[in-house]
Amino acid sequence: MLKEKQESESSNLYGLTRREWLKATGKLGAAAAIGSFGKPLFSKVFAAEPIKIGHITPRTGFLGQIGAYAVMGVQLAVEEANARGGVLGRPIEVVYEDSVNPGTAVQKARKLIEKDKVVALVGEISSASTLAIGEVAQEAGIPFINTGANSDEIRGTKCHRYVFSTEGSNTMYVNAIGQWLIKNQKFSKWYFLTADYAFGHDLYRVSKKLLLEHGGTELGNDMIPTNTPDYSPYILKLKSVNPDLLFLNLAGVDQTTFLKQYKEFGAPFETAGGVMDTVQFWAAGPDAITGVWPSLWYHGIDVPAAKEFTARFMKKFEKPPDNQAWSDYVAMQIILQAIEKTGGTQSKDLVKFLESGVEFEIYKGRPGKFREWDHQLMQPLYVVKVKPKAQMKDPWDIFEVLEEIPGKNESLETIMMKKEEGCKLEPL
Amino acid sequence: MLWEYIANGLVVGTLYVIVALGLSIIFGMIGVINFAHGAFYALGAYFAVQLQHALGFTGVLIISPLIVAILGMLIEVLFLRRLYSGDPLLGLLFTFGLAMVIEQLIRIIWGPSGYPFDIPKALFGAVPIGPFIYSKYRLFTLICTATIIVGLWWFLEKTRYGTIIRAGTRDPEMVRMLGIGLNSIFTLVFGLGIALAALAGVLSAPLAGVQPAMGNEIATAAFVVVTIGGLGSFWGAIVAGLLVGEIVTLSIRFWPPGAQASMYILMAIILLTRPHGLLGERWEKFE
Numbered sequence: 285m286l287k288e289k290q291e292s293e294s295s296n297l298y299g300l301t302r303r304e305w306l307k308a309t310g311k312l313g314a315a316a317a318i319g320s321f322g323k324p325l326f327s328k329v330f331a332a333e334p335i336k337i338g339h340i341t342p343r344t345g346f347l348g349q350i351g352a353y354a355v356m357g358v359q360l361a362v363e364e365a366n367a368r369g370g371v372l373g374r375p376i377e378v379v380y381e382d383s384v385n386p387g388t389a390v391q392k393a394r395k396l397i398e399k400d401k402v403v404a405l406v407g408e409i410s411s412a413s414t415l416a417i418g419e420v421a422q423e424a425g426i427p428f429i430n431t432g433a434n435s436d437e438i439r440g441t442k443c444h445r446y447v448f449s450t451e452g453s454n455t456m457y458v459n460a461i462g463q464w465l466i467k468n469q470k471f472s473k474w475y476f477l478t479a480d481y482a483f484g485h486d487l488y489r490v491s492k493k494l495l496l497e498h499g500g501t502e503l504g505n506d507m508i509p510t511n512t513p514d515y516s517p518y519i520l521k522l523k524s525v526n527p528d529l530l531f532l533n534l535a536g537v538d539q540t541t542f543l544k545q546y547k548e549f550g551a552p553f554e555t556a557g558g559v560m561d562t563v564q565f566w567a568a569g570p571d572a573i574t575g576v577w578p579s580l581w582y583h584g585i586d587v588p589a590a591k592e593f594t595a596r597f598m599k600k601f602e603k604p605p606d607n608q609a610w611s612d613y614v615a616m617q618i619i620l621q622a623i624e625k626t627g628g629t630q631s632k633d634l635v636k637f638l639e640s641g642v643e644f645e646i647y648k649g650r651p652g653k654f655r656e657w658d659h660q661l662m663q664p665l666y667v668v669k670v671k672p673k674a675q676m677k678d679p680w681d682i683f684e685v686l687e688e689i690p691g692k693n694e695s696l697e698t699i700m701m702k703k704e705e706g707c708k709l710e711p712l
Numbered sequence: 713m714l715w716e717y718i719a720n721g722l723v724v725g726t727l728y729v730i731v732a733l734g735l736s737i738i739f740g741m742i743g744v745i746n747f748a749h750g751a752f753y754a755l756g757a758y759f760a761v762q763l764q765h766a767l768g769f770t771g772v773l774i775i776s777p778l779i780v781a782i783l784g785m786l787i788e789v790l791f792l793r794r795l796y797s798g799d800p801l802l803g804l805l806f807t808f809g810l811a812m813v814i815e816q817l818i819r820i821i822w823g824p825s826g827y828p829f830d831i832p833k834a835l836f837g838a839v840p841i842g843p844f845i846y847s848k849y850r851l852f853t854l855i856c857t858a859t860i861i862v863g864l865w866w867f868l869e870k871t872r873y874g875t876i877i878r879a880g881t882r883d884p885e886m887v888r889m890l891g892i893g894l895n896s897i898f899t900l901v902f903g904l905g906i907a908l909a910a911l912a913g914v915l916s917a918p919l920a921g922v923q924p925a926m927g928n929e930i931a932t933a934a935f936v937v938v939t940i941g942g943l944g945s946f947w948g949a950i951v952a953g954l955l956v957g958e959i960v961t962l963s964i965r966f967w968p969p970g971a972q973a974s975m976y977i978l979m980a981i982i983l984l985t986r987p988h989g990l991l992g993e994r995w996e997k998f999e
Contacts, residue, residue: 349825349923506964509972513920513929516720516850517964517971537826541920548831548847548919550838568921569828571836 334377335370335629337619338396339612340389340417341407341432343382346511346536350409350563350608354431355380356601357612358406361620363600371624389413393420403629404428404619406612411435411483418447422710427634429619431611434559435486436701439658443707446631448638448659450615450646452580454483457559458490459699460665460689461578462498465556471498475527475553476505477518477542479534484508487533487558495531503527510538515545523552532557532575540568547572560668562606565682570673573682578689579666580607585685587649604680610647618644632712650692655700658707662696664688716844717961723850725957726857727912731930732937732949733864734908740881740944741901744792744803749909749934750927751814756780756910757917757926758818761827769832773856777910784906785899792902793895818924826923853915860911861950868946877901881944936975940982942992951990 339358343351362376370376379400383389389408396402397420405421408414409432421428422444430438430449437443439453452460465471474495478488484507492502503525506518522530530553534542539557546555555575562582565573583594583604593613597605605613619634621644626633639659643651652663668683676682690698701707731753738746759776767775787810795802830836835849868874880887880894888894913927920926937956941948956975963974970977982990 343824344819345925348819352824506968511925511929513916513926514724514960516724516847517717517961520716520720521965537921537923540826544921545847545919548836548838548849550845563825567826567828567923569830571830572828572921 332370332374334375335372335623336377336379336400336402337616338379338381338393338400338402338405339407340381340383340392340396340405341612342384342409342413344384346538347409349567350432350536350561350606351382353563353606353609354407354409354612356597357605357609358616360597360600360609361613361616364596365617365620371620372627376620383408383410383413383417386410386412386416390416390420393417394424397421397424397426402426403623403631404634406615406619407431408433409608411438411486412481414438415442418442418444421446425631427619427622427631427638429615431615432608435483436490436705437486439660439701439707441706443658443709445659445710445712446635448654448661450611450618450652450661452663452665453660453701454487454490454558455701455705456660456665456699457578457580458487458494461556461558461576461667462491462494463689463699464576464667464687466498470529470554470556471495471500472528473501473503474529474531475503475522475525476531476533478505478507479538480507480509483535484533491531491533491558508534508538508542510536512538513541515542516549518542519546519549523549527553529553530555533559535559535561536564537567540564540572543574544568544572547574561608562682563608565670566606566680570676570679570682573670576667576669576686577683579668579683579685581610581648582607582666582668582683582685584681584683585648585666585688587647589645589649590647593647614644614646614652635712649688657703657709658701659709660700662700664690664696665699716846717965718958719844719846720850721958721961722954723854723957724961725954726854726861727916728930728933728937728956729950729953730857730860730908730912730915731934732941732953733861733946734905734912735931735934736938736941736944736946736949737877737908738902738905739938741877742792742796742803742898743800744795744807746905747804747807747931748811748814749807749905750929750931751811751818752780752784752906753909753913753927753930754818754922754924755783755814756913757829757922758822758827759910760914760917761822761829761922764829773911773914776914777907780910781903781907785903788899788902793898796898815924815927822924824924826921829917829922831918849918853919856915860908864908865946873897873900933975936979938989940979940989942989945989945991945993948989948991 341351341354342348358378362378365371365376379396379402381392381396383392405426405428408430411433414430414433417428428447430451432451434451434454436453436455439449476488478484495502551574557575557577560577560579594604622634622637623629626637638654639656641653643653646652646663648663652661655662666688667686669686670682671684690696735746735749738744756776759779760772763772795806831849835852837848838845839848868878876892876897880897884894937952938949941952959974959978964971
């Protein structure tokens with residue numbers, strides 16, 4: 285008995301029996317054989333090597349809802365590109381990764397660059413993760429288009445030669461809503477509610493500056509932890525302060541949860557905010573939303589190209605694109621165009637092409653281009669206002685577009701960050 | 713003005729109470745730390761979203777916790793029951809895994825985006841109560857939760873089942889020796905605890921919206937409440953839940969930077985001065 289047991293144990297010393305060992309070896313040999321002979325033969329004859337692009341964005345956690353739209357935008361762009369025969373005769377392949385948090389984002393970005401050998405990275409929403417991925421991209425010399433992170437530092441003190449942004453900066457958003465507020469003379473007594481992390485603090489800094497510059501008074505500001513489920517104490521406090529305008533520096537679920545509970549208490553004050561994500565507003569529902577907001581892109585804008593893009597998107601996904609889907613779609617088209625025009629995937633050529641001032645179709649009625657010295661996509665933003673419920677034609681029809689800012693004949697520079705704010709790009 | 717905050721703290725607190733009571737009952741009776749409590753809370757809200765058109769808000773308020781309770785009881789019978797005899801850590805690990813499975817299932821079935829959940833028409837808006845104006849819906853939740861707490865108290869104190877549960881909580885072996893089978897009682901208790909979580913999920917859906925990770929925040933708070941109140945203590949959970957509601961609300965008024973930390977500070981103070989919690993007693997089985 286004892287002897288038998290010992291024997292069976294010794295044969296399992298490495299967790300394998302002899303037979304299994306042989307089987308495994310055989311499979312490995314076969315795989316190696318196919319790998320060394322088969323692959324080049326087949327792939328050269330039947331298909332050109334695909335061009336790989338890495339898409340990295342949060343798909344779980346509090347930004348996951350927005351990340352889902354980012355993925356849809358990329359899927360549509362790639363499907364359309366491949367339907368046209370790919371780029372340079374090669375198919376496009378996207379490797380998707382969930383960035384989760386800044387720590388994981390760095391690992392996944394490295395994996396995409398080193399293991400998957402992607403030629404460019406596209407994506408992100410979180411500013412913290414974007415800064416982290418930007419470092420990796422710069423170090424590896426791989427272009428990275430930030431499609432969803434707003435913090436000014438990404439285009440300011442922490443800008444990089446290999447990092448480009450299709451997403452607007454906090455300064456752009458605040459200036460856009462600010463220009464509208466100036467025109468409508470809303471600068472008086474404000475109260476701020478601010479998300480208590482890097483993004484919110486940055487937005488608060490910019491929006492407070494705007495208010496004070498125009499002679500307004502700050503009645504107060506509350507820093508609100510992310511994922512706060514109950515805002516009633518803040519609303520009660522607000523009522524005792526009695527501001528003329530409530531300015532929100534919140535984002536994501538927090539923003540819509542707040543708005544919903546704010547309406548529940550009768551939404552007593554006029555409301556505007558620094559940043560708005562359409563997806564969250566759709567999710568909150570028409571009863572829960574209110575206020576005047578800046579928008580990067582909205583499917584209801586009166587631009588023929590935007591309407592066509594919306595129609596293509598709806599055909600595939602049965603819902604309209606939001607600002608995030610737009611940004612990832614546009615970024616994908618831009619990087620593919622860069623590969624096409626430079627005739628290859630050399631990253632230095634791609635960077636030179638992107639910063640050369642070449643104009644891209646961005647479905648906004650006028651073309652966009654990256655500003656040479658900070659790599660921010662120059663583009664107009666929109667000021668939108670939540671419609672009365674009775675005027676909404678479908679669940680996605682929630683905004684009235686009040687204004688395009690800067691106006692059609694004004695320079696796009698008027699809303700952008702100034703050169704003094706610190707971006708110094710590395711030499712290529 | 714202060715009264716407004718205190719009243720609001722009460723409303724916030726009662727939701728904590730409901731979630732914490734479920735957690736406390738399950739732990740007291742079965743000895744399982746239910747890490748999936750927040751996931752069942754979210755599930756309650758999702759079933760409510762799914763069924764609200766067919767059943768209306770009053771309907772889902774009853775049906776959704778019921779469905780979730782049945783699901784919970786099935787899970788208890790099929791899996792959890794097998795772990796009672798082993799290391800207590802097994803139950804904890806199982807429910808921890810279960811929480812992730814449920815959250816991912818929610819993402820697969822309903823998608824990662826949130827759902828709107830409107831406050832019922834009749835309860836929308838604010839009403840004046842004495843000197844201040846308050847949200848109608850929050851008053852409604854206060855009435856609901858108060859009713860549930862009273863009902864639960866009556867069930868545990870005044871019915872035969874309640875007596876068995878309380879006895880089984882303290883000394884399951886003695887109850888078995890008296891010839892009372894505890895298996896079905898365990899199932900019932902797990903179902904009841906889960907139903908409370910799901911009910912809180914439905915009640916908070918119109919306030920905070922419905923999304924896959926909605927249960928995480930409240931589950932953490934519920935653990936804190938149970939710790940403050942004393943493990944397995946009914947009145948402890950109630951007192952601690954209301955206390956946490958008040959402290960969170962009042963700290964936002966007087967010391968906003970500490971709002972998030974305030975309940976943990978309270979927990980630390982309580983643990984230092986009364987290691988068994990406010991109303992917790994020394995229980996042999998927990999020592």
